[in-house]
Amino acid sequence: MSEEFVDLGFVTAPSGVLVLGMASWIDYWPELGLPLSERARVAAASGGGHLWDGECEAVAVPAARDRELRVRARTALSWYTEEPVISLLEVDLGLPWTGPDDAPVPLGDLPVDRGGMVVGDGVGLDAWIGLEGEPADGLADVTYWGLHAPDAHAQFGGQRMPADGSWGWLDLPVAKAEALVAEIEAWRGGLRSGRSIAVMADKHTDYHLFQRAGADHPLLAGAIEVGGCQVLGIDWEAADHSMSHHGERAAGQVHPVTLEADGAGGTVLRWTIPPGETDDD
Known part of the structure; x- marks a missing residue:
């Protein structure tokens, strides 16, 4: 594991409560009972704790x-992709260490969500718009890719998306985006006999925007504003997740979260995620 930390960005927590949670499920907490903010407030009041309800975990x-909180990571090489992946996530909480010694305080464990992870304010995240939600700005992005993408580009235009090499348009009104998708699909024809191309419209939900913000980052980390707070989203490379973290909690794929002294009198939140190993290892 690299001994060097990589800065991922900053978050804010004006409520005084910070949450590290599974991005796929942030907007589901109210459907299961109390909102995330209330659950998080109670856990933080006792010094910190693990929240778990159904598929939702944080x-x-x-x-x-009153300050920005730095988020950084150590990395290791994925055994599967041989690319750097996060092996330790650390958040500076901006508070003094109050433990009787420097021993880590365990808070439980979390799986790596295939939809990514979110670090942000406990109250601010109540405003999170999930994958199935409607965008507050009324906008969407359209992307297309496949064998006949160059032909589609000659027909419809669009810009190159540097993160994955697809083509498309950013920040279109939702109605225009959906009409454009329908037009490209009509041009494509039937799936069996038509041109080989896929097209998708992604509404500007917070879920999509954090993935878009981190698409060009080597660790897929990007900051967005949610509920008036700066939130950091961390996506996971799909192949690495499938081979290293697939199955998540149901398969015992969970990783410890601790409060620790930072060596300079402060407190940090740490999530330790060792890279997966092959059966031979």
Whole structure:
């Protein structure tokens, strides 16, 4: 594992409560009972704790209200992709260490969500718009790719998306985006006899925007604003997740979360995610 930290960005927690949670499920908490903010407030009041309800999981801890909180990571090489992946996530909580010694305080464990992870304010995340939600700005992005993408580009235009080499348009009104998708699909024809091309419209949900913000980052980390707070989203490379973290909690794929002294009198939240190993290892 690299001894060097990689800075991922900053988050804010004006409520005094910070959450590290599974991005796929942030907007589901109210459907299961209390909103995330209330659950997180109670956990943070006792020094921090693990939240778990159905598929929804998160950790909530107290944090400084009046400053940006740095998020950084250590990396290791994925045994499968041989590319750097996060092996330790660390959030500076902006609070003094109050433990009787420097021993880590365990808070539970979390799986790596195939939809990514979110670090943000416990109250701000109540405003999170999930994958099935409607965008607050009324906009969407359209992308297309496949064997006949160059032919589609000659027909319809669009810009190259540097993250994955697809083509498309950003920040279109939803109605225009959906009409464009329908037009490209009509041009494509039937799946069996038509041109080989896939096309998709992604509405500007917070779920999509954090993935878009981190698409060009080597660790797929990107910051967006949610509920008036700066939130950091961390996506996971699909092949690495499938081989290293697939099955998540149901398969025992969970990783410890701790509060620790930072060596300079402060407190950090750490999530330790060792890279997966092959059966031979």
